[in-house]
Amino acid sequence: MDRSWLPATRSRAPLPRFALWLLPWVLLLAWGGYAAGLCLVRGLNQTNMDNRFVFGLWIFLDLAIIALGAGAFVSGVLVYLLKRDEVKDVIGTAVVVGFACYSGAIGALMVDVGQPLRAWFTFWHPNPHSMLAEITFCLTCYLAVLAIEYVPLVLRHRRARSASPLLAFQFELHHLMIVLAAVGAFLSFFHQGSLGGLFGVLRGRPFAFREGFAVWPTTFFLFVLSAVATGPAFLILITRTASALTGKRLVRQGTVDFLGRLSAWLLIAYAGVKSLDTLVWLNRTTPASGFHPYQFYSQPPFGGWILLTEIVLLALVPGLILLGKARRRSTPWLLTGAALACAGVTLNRFVLTIQTLALPTLPVDRLLLYVPSWQEVATFAAIVAYGVILYSLSYRYLPLFPHEEEAAAAPPVRVSGAGPRPPQETRHAA
Amino acid sequence: MSTAAASNSRYGMAIDLDRCTGCGACMVACAVENNVPVPPPEAGERKGITLLRVYRAENGRPFPEAETAHLPIGCQHCGEEPPCVTVCPQNAVEVDPETGIVGQIPARCLGCRYCMAACPYHARYFNWWDPAWPAGMEQALNPDIAPRMRGVVEKCNFCHGRLQAAKAKAAAEGRSELKPDEYVPACVEACPARAIRFGDLADSSSEVARLAREPRAFRLLARLGTEPSVVYLSDRDWVRRLGDAAGPALGESHG
Numbered sequence: 001m002d003r004s005w006l007p008a009t010r011s012r013a014p015l016p017r018f019a020l021w022l023l024p025w026v027l028l029l030a031w032g033g034y035a036a037g038l039c040l041v042r043g044l045n046q047t048n049m050d051n052r053f054v055f056g057l058w059i060f061l062d063l064a065i066i067a068l069g070a071g072a073f074v075s076g077v078l079v080y081l082l083k084r085d086e087v088k089d090v091i092g093t094a095v096v097v098g099f100a101c102y103s104g105a106i107g108a109l110m111v112d113v114g115q116p117l118r119a120w121f122t123f124w125h126p127n128p129h130s131m132l133a134e135i136t137f138c139l140t141c142y143l144a145v146l147a148i149e150y151v152p153l154v155l156r157h158r159r160a161r162s163a164s165p166l167l168a169f170q171f172e173l174h175h176l177m178i179v180l181a182a183v184g185a186f187l188s189f190f191h192q193g194s195l196g197g198l199f200g201v202l203r204g205r206p207f208a209f210r211e212g213f214a215v216w217p218t219t220f221f222l223f224v225l226s227a228v229a230t231g232p233a234f235l236i237l238i239t240r241t242a243s244a245l246t247g248k249r250l251v252r253q254g255t256v257d258f259l260g261r262l263s264a265w266l267l268i269a270y271a272g273v274k275s276l277d278t279l280v281w282l283n284r285t286t287p288a289s290g291f292h293p294y295q296f297y298s299q300p301p302f303g304g305w306i307l308l309t310e311i312v313l314l315a316l317v318p319g320l321i322l323l324g325k326a327r328r329r330s331t332p333w334l335l336t337g338a339a340l341a342c343a344g345v346t347l348n349r350f351v352l353t354i355q356t357l358a359l360p361t362l363p364v365d366r367l368l369l370y371v372p373s374w375q376e377v378a379t380f381a382a383i384v385a386y387g388v389i390l391y392s393l394s395y396r397y398l399p400l401f402p403h404e405e406e407a408a409a410a411p412p413v414r415v416s417g418a419g420p421r422p423p424q425e426t427r428h429a430a
Numbered sequence: 431m432s433t434a435a436a437s438n439s440r441y442g443m444a445i446d447l448d449r450c451t452g453c454g455a456c457m458v459a460c461a462v463e464n465n466v467p468v469p470p471p472e473a474g475e476r477k478g479i480t481l482l483r484v485y486r487a488e489n490g491r492p493f494p495e496a497e498t499a500h501l502p503i504g505c506q507h508c509g510e511e512p513p514c515v516t517v518c519p520q521n522a523v524e525v526d527p528e529t530g531i532v533g534q535i536p537a538r539c540l541g542c543r544y545c546m547a548a549c550p551y552h553a554r555y556f557n558w559w560d561p562a563w564p565a566g567m568e569q570a571l572n573p574d575i576a577p578r579m580r581g582v583v584e585k586c587n588f589c590h591g592r593l594q595a596a597k598a599k600a601a602a603e604g605r606s607e608l609k610p611d612e613y614v615p616a617c618v619e620a621c622p623a624r625a626i627r628f629g630d631l632a633d634s635s636s637e638v639a640r641l642a643r644e645p646r647a648f649r650l651l652a653r654l655g656t657e658p659s660v661v662y663l664s665d666r667d668w669v670r671r672l673g674d675a676a677g678p679a680l681g682e683s684h685g
Contacts, residue, residue: 043558043559044541044556044558045473045559050476050477051477051478051556054543054546054556055543055547112542113542114539114541114542114543114556114581114582114583115539115540115541115582118520118538118539118540118541121520121538121540122519122520125520125522125538126519126520126521127518127519127521129516129517130519130544132517132518132542133520136519198544199547201516202513202517202547202548203513203655204548204549204551204656205547205548205550288653289653289654290652290653356547357547361550361552361651362485362550362551362552362650363487363672364486364487364501364503365552368476
């Protein structure tokens with residue numbers, strides 16, 4: 001039915017099957033849209049946040065998906081500035097995933113503020129000392145960059161290519177990509193860092209507060225490093241999932257190798273720097289503020305195990321897994337390493353947001369716990385559904401993977417545990 | 431005591447914890463003065479608005495050594511880079527240089543609640559619901575104070591309406607300075623034990639400045655370096671240690 005809209009040289013699932021795949025996600029989106037509507041119309045009393053737990057599920061997961069979406073600017077830098085051509089295999093996915101992550105996060109933020117119609121006030125009365133003002137500016141600008149980077153993908157659609165003015169526009173846009181990649185890298189560096197600084201600057205929250213360089217706490221740099229380390233791992237996870245669903249080899253092994261190796265070294269570096277930062281925080285920063293670090297880890301369920309899990313199990317271990325070539329070429333090991341890395345950055349964002357707010361600062365106060373309401377869960381589920389739908393539509397109608405058909409024609413190559421599958425129409429989901 | 435509002439005053443409080451009985455009159459007076467709406471039943475303890483909140487602390491000793499202290503805690507009007515001021519993305523929190531009072535501008539507040547996360551004293555509150563009062567109670571509202579809308583943050587501002595009224599009265603009488611005790615917040619006035627004293631900390635001859643210099647005076651979380659304008663007083667060592675003994679609660683709170 002939509003054959004004339006599909007990429008000419010690539011096979012796609014029949015439209016009814018594709019519609020069936022989209023159906024649950026559309027229902028999830030509708031459910032979340034209803035929940036978000038309740039929050040907007042009736043107010044944030046629909047959530048289980050309160051005067052102590054002023055941020056909840058949304059902020060924690062916003063921080064996590066923005067970190068996971070860092071693959072967009074990392075791959076942009078690698079392709080356009082460092083000329084790593086093999087990364088072109090995933091640049092399309094990176095842009096779509098990045099756009100979905102950032103637009104989804106901004107959508108959740110709009111529901112998360114008490115007066116969303118005043119969002120523009122930050123541009124009109126900006127406080128240059130506020131990390132949140134910096135985040136607002138950088139996120140908005142970078143979303144615009146991602147939207148522009150998305151345009152060439154859309155222009156590669158077969159219908160668009162038949163219009164010569166659009167072809168010329170695409171050609172001109174291609175020259176702009178280097179500039180966009182550089183601007184994107186600059187903006188991403190600052191907003192990833194500012195998200196880390198968001199809690200790192202809070203001297204009233206000794207659990208989160210960190211010393212730093214100039215106006216930036218160390219969490220600023222740790223967030224940048226962890227996002228850059230995890231972004232490529234998330235791209236591996238996404239593209240391998242897409243491969244499993246479509247039954248096609250979408251990304252060349254060399255690209256996976258490169259991304260895995262990059263992620264591995266950065267994760268190991270992150271584990272080292274994070275350990276150093278933690279030692280300084282334990283021995284100098286926290287005692288100077290009148291607190292004993294033991295207080296932060298003596299109130300169940302928050303114990304020292306979280307710190308160990310974050311640094312060792314979810315940073316060092318995935319780094320070591322992805323470092324070995326044989327393990328990168330084994331699908332179970334590759335996916336385990338990438339998944340652990342993504343879980344690590346998610347746990348880090350959880351600790352910095354939820355654990356920080358749960359811990360009391362006043363001696364007469366107590367530890368508080370929080371369970372999100374169904375409206376919060378549904379709203380976030382809608383963001384995930386939106387991402388899946390956007391990526392599915394992009395995969396179906398746009399040439400996201402330059403080597404897709406080449407892989408389909410290539411003979412299967414045996415690698416330990418993970419050989420590329422021949423194209424099977426029956427396996428196509430999107 | 432001179433409280434000159436036009437010459438770099440720093441208004442502050444001295445709260446004598448050995449006098450405070452925890453009766454809660456200050457909380458009620460604060461709510462009435464500032465038109466704090468009545469929360470719906472589902473608000474619970476964690477979503478209501480108590481610009482001044484009385485916490486209870488216990489020394490953890492068995493009878494007969496068991497002791498209790500009540501700590502009225504509101505905005506501490508930090509004197510050294512208040513954490514909530516620097517974080518607000520759109521300058522909706524500001525320090526009045528003439529009075530040292532940390533103020534909130536509800537009409538500019540986005541409701542992002544970053545200032546609430548930044549405040550170590552948990553002294554800022556979000557309007558989770560539209561302001562509403564039981565039938566008849568709206569007739570008792572303070573006409574000088576605008577209720578805050580749903581979705582914005584609010585906090586103690588040392589009864590800003592009273593400061594404006596005192597300034598207007600002084601101006602009408604041709605004075606540029608306020609008389610001592612001409613301006614006091616509602617909680618100070620309501621305390622039956624006279625546990626809360628208010629005045630200009632910058633005026634070394636004021637009662638509140640004198641109390642702040644006493645050996646039994648302490649500030650909450652002083653080592654964070656926020657330089658609060660609210661000083662607590664107690665002769666009891668374990669109570670004074672509360673100022674710096676963060677961590678597992680020594681008592682429990684109510685509000």
